[in-house]
Amino acid sequence: MSEVSYPKVQFVEVQAEEAGQRIDNFLLKKLKGVPKSRIYKMLRKGEVRVNKGRVKAEYKIEAADMVRIPPVRVAESKTQVPTALNKVQALEKAIIYEDSRIIVLNKPHGMAVHGGSGMSYGVIEAMRALRPKAPYLELVHRLDRDTSGCLLIAKKRSALRFLHQQLQKKTMTKRYWALVNGQWPKKLKQVDAPLAKNQVKSGERLVRVTEEGKASLTSFRIIETFQSTTLVSAEPITGRTHQIRVHAQYAGCGLVGDPKYGEDAINQKLKTKGLSERLFLHAYSLKFRVSPESKPITVEAPLPQPLENTLDYLRAGNSLGD
Template structure:
């Protein structure tokens, strides 16, 4: 392992990188450098924009002159994530749509969207291993590790900006399917409850309904009723951490197999159906294609575990 020869780099920002946060820009420029080091060189003023210090949240402007300090990174002969790993290779089969601008994935449950916090890799690292020639691959949004379903990835900076703008203006609709405890009331079509995020000493995030929190709104529609559970469609208007999971818990109808906000007794009733994971699935997303301006709807089918659970519940209902 030889260390690369460190040297100062000067970069001029073009329209392709305009409005990108400086910390995210540095991560694309300094491959393999830990995030902690990137924030350290920003904090110490070693990174300069137009000869001035900037904060990590600074958004780049076309024409900005960036000074990137020498950072010593060990060379490796192989990529950090191998495309031959089963989990990585399986991502290829999970692609629902792809062109030169976007990639839409049916993310499997159990895989984080990005590495970190003890995880060797996530979806984005896996896709970069599968697409080594792709100059740009960035998450448009995030879904929880145990949640499956539609995940948007931008393949160009312009596409990322367009899709982020649609999210900001609430022009993108995301519909989830969740199996919740009990009989969800038909009259409960909207839940508006502010969410406050707490970070525990362990680093775990716990979200609670709290008046000091950020506004959050989720729309609900009953899809199917079972003896002790309801399949609901949940459409978040805002995009807060764990929003659907906390809003369903708040109404007294937590999601099946939710290890943070769920009910053990409810989960026990579902073991016979073969369910062993959070029943929350990003089923569909509607958005405008960033290049063609075509209105697009991409749907992600349920995996075998979720589909089997529903089939068993339907069978139990018919037998009674």
Template sequence: MTDKSFDKVQFISIEPDLDGQRIDNFLRTLLKGVPKSLIYRILRKGEVRVNKKRVKPEYKLQGGDEIRLPPIRVSEPQAGPSVKLDKVATLESHILFEDDVLIVVNKPSGMAVHGGSGLSFGVIEALRALRPQAKFLELVHRLDRDTSGCLLIAKKRSALKHLHEQLRNKTVDKRYHALVAGNWPDNRFKVKAPLMKNILKSGERLVSVSPEGKESETRYRVLEHFEQASLVEASPITGRTHQIRVHCLHAGHPIACDDKYGDDDFARSMHAVGLSRLFLHAYTLAYIHPVSEQRMTHTAPLDKRLTQTLKRLRQD
């Protein structure tokens, strides 16, 4: 990537789509690579003007506003090992759907949805590199790093708000395929158990079932039984961190090769059939399109490793 310089005074007109966004958040998105402290300093000192007036960081933009930016040097992340250009190129082939307001990606396992926690690179950074002309690209929801499958990204702020409202109203239908230990009962259709998130000193997040936790529910349907495992469809009704993984463990059927909530003996038996990654895949995603208001459904095919694992289990 090359450095991008705002070394002259810039005037930016705000499009109606950004109506309601705080100016500090707008500038943090616009000025990638600029320290937050510098952004807040130029706001506090009045060097950023909106319609020729000083504004506070919490000012909410309105369509038609004109922003004056002072000269700023923007250092973008340097291209190098941390920006995995081969993965950026590969991600293009994982796009399941794209139009003017949305992108749906079949996220590969092992790729974080965004940089952070020691990672400088994730799906959203890769998409911004692939779509440099896109003024707005934000995650609608998240997937764990080792979970693969359908991931929704908004290309307009209005689409993001529309889809977040659908998530709050539980009209987004997310269905996962999980390979779990043992024989999941055909008549066990849901797990309801409150979940509490704990942050360890290392920064690692661990979730556990706790009476003090937040109400959580996952619906289940058995897809296939094997000798020592079951393939289930899991539909999260609530959207808690690591919800499906912890609910499977709580039910006595941990997910294959789950390094946080799994079973070592089961993991070893799965390694024997060639599985080395978490078998949790966001298989289908359904929602109302923010513009057309049509019901949209996307299906992400299982990757080669998951497909081969099922094939081996069927042969045993």
């Protein structure tokens, strides 16, 4: 087990770019590899000082604050991201847009956006490992592990704040391709149904429509109709967990390849026909502004080949139904 060492007292002046974040998050970035428990212990004991005074973990730092960071040495238990792995290296090739403020990745199916829940690392940890000299890389939003497509990463805190404002004000447009079971009702343009998370006995997290849930709204548009399925464009107005998947199920048209909310018979047919068994959900388009003074930009991620193969199968007149 390797050791993380910061042997000397550090005095760090907060830059304007860093202002507004909590001191605990600031320290986690400055002391890479030091666990959260050690950071909080340092704050509780008063080892960390801001402008010579003690602060709590929730203190929000301001530009020109002088932060005293004590020496720290800990055994590093965090799993190192193996940058030689093909799927880690492939993330550099998956970049579809980059400038001084942001990166947009075409996230591959099957890779979580961050570590946890049994995953030692995810996209953000892998990107930080691939770019060790990058001072700041943070997820702007999330995609489910089984969903592919446009994933936005901020390279500056100011960009992160501005992009989060767009998400909160619902001025960022996110569109997905989704293949759903059955014929999508032509008159159904929006699904407005509150969603709540719950866990079943196995510990699996599921989302369901319930009056006690949070307000949730998704717009749907028919793109192409097949014998037993429909390709739709889905635009989530709100950003709830599994929102598109559950709203599609609620409309009577669960997503193809969805093990939680889809139809087992159709999912099984994907396997017997040698087609992609993955969830057919792909974030194909993002529209946003990088800065307050910039014009909106639209970034698109091409549909992965396995999903294109499924569409080619259906366009040939084949069906996934009975």
